[in-house]
Amino acid sequence: MLTTTKKILAAADRGGYAVGAFNTNNLEITKAIIEAAVEAKSPVIIQTSEGAIGYAGLGYLTAIIREAARAPVPVAMHLDHGKDPKTIRAAIRSGYTSVMVDASSLPFGKNVTETKKVVGWAHAKGISVEAEIGAISGVEDLVSVSEREAFFTDPEEAAEFVRLTGCDSLAISVGTAHGAFKSKIKPKLDIGRLAEIDRLVKIPLVLHGASGIPQGLVRRLDRECERLGDCGRLAGAVGIPDTEIRKAIRNGIRKINVDSDLRIAFTVGLRDTILDERSSFDPRRLMRRSGEEIRKTVSAKMLLFGSSGRA
Ligand code: G3H
Ligand code: 13P
Numbered sequence: 001m002l003t004t005t006k007k008i009l010a011a012a013d014r015g016g017y018a019v020g021a022f023n024t025n026n027l028e029i030t031k032a033i034i035e036a037a038v039e040a041k042s043p044v045i046i047q048t049s050e051g052a053i054g055y056a057g058l059g060y061l062t063a064i065i066r067e068a069a070r071a072p073v074p075v076a077m078h079l080d081h082g083k084d085p086k087t088i089r090a091a092i093r094s095g096y097t098s099v100m101v102d103a104s105s106l107p108f109g110k111n112v113t114e115t116k117k118v119v120g121w122a123h124a125k126g127i128s129v130e131a132e133i134g135a136i137s138g139v140e141d142l143v144s145v146s147e148r149e150a151f152f153t154d155p156e157e158a159a160e161f162v163r164l165t166g167c168d169s170l171a172i173s174v175g176t177a178h179g180a181f182k183s184k185i186k187p188k189l190d191i192g193r194l195a196e197i198d199r200l201v202k203i204p205l206v207l208h209g210a211s212g213i214p215q216g217l218v219r220r221l222d223r224e225c226e227r228l229g230d231c232g233r234l235a236g237a238v239g240i241p242d243t244e245i246r247k248a249i250r251n252g253i254r255k256i257n258v259d260s261d262l263r264i265a266f267t268v269g270l271r272d273t274i275l276d277e278r279s280s281f282d283p284r285r286l287m288r289r290s291g292e293e294i295r296k297t298v299s300a301k302m303l304l305f306g307s308s309g310r311a
């Protein structure tokens with residue numbers, strides 16, 4: 001059932017677990033996410049980026065997610081990385097249960113102003129707002145820990161930001177990065193900093209860029225690569241280890257965003273099908289294994305995050 005993101009995260013806070021927020025772009029991905037949630041009896045957040053909306057259209061995506069939300073588990077519909085005020089307002093009008101305003105690249109004062117504006121629009125409609133402080137994207141290019149730390153969230157600043165904006169959840173930067181190439185060194189989260197943020201900030205904390213980039217799937221992408229002439233397309237790809245994710249949840253993370261792992265799973269399924277079923281030209285058949293790979297990936301996340309069995 002469509003449930004507010006606020007309720008889903010409040011329950012996670014009480015239970016000491018995290019809820020996965022999975023990015024979708026189409027029918028197949030959405031169906032696979034919801035099937036995994038039903039099987040795991042887990043609450044789930046289905047989110048769309050501005051890129052996804054540009055690709056599929058807001059109307060199609062909301063219709064698909066609403067249909068998915070008829071499932072017997074709590075489902076939230078969330079706008080990921082809202083940067084364009086027009087898209088944020090359209091999402092609020094279209095029945096999203098929460099929106100993210102991402103003004104994290106702006107100076108502190110401007111981030112506060114932009115976030116407050118969105119909080120005003122959203123709260124007037126009973127919708128909650130995720131905001132971001134600290135930089136999550138782009139840090140993968142930085143090698144040394146001190147270089148990376150310059151982008152990390154400052155705990156006191158985070159507390160002040162929440163007080164000034166009235167946002168409902170907060171995305172923070174403690175060592176994750178978007179995409180499949182998260183770090184040139186072994187990814188390790190700044191758990192001390194996270195614990196301090198959790199002590200000072202009383203709203204649910206959100207971890208972006210949290211994909212694990214499973215090496216088993218990365219290896220499967222290379223199947224028959226010599227013949228196809230594209231070996232090692234994800235060579236050097238590194239994700240956040242499960243051990244770090246567990247520590248993050250123990251220290252207050254309540255929403256975990258996953259997109260890259262789903263993209264890899266989808267591509268592995270599609271590629272396997274194309275290699276194994278060469279005579280097929282039926283799109284429904286071609287995308288079936290992609291759905292299965294995504295379902296398995298999402299199920300594993302629900303177990304890892306501790307949300308399985310909480311619905
Ligand atoms: O954090 C961003 C998500 O991975 C969405 O990516 O903007 O390419 O849809 P996208
Ligand atoms: P990944 O690239 O690690 O999957 O992160 C996705 C994300 O943060 C979406 O907002």
Ligand code: ZN
Nearest residue numbers: 178208209257
């Ligand atoms: Zn993100």
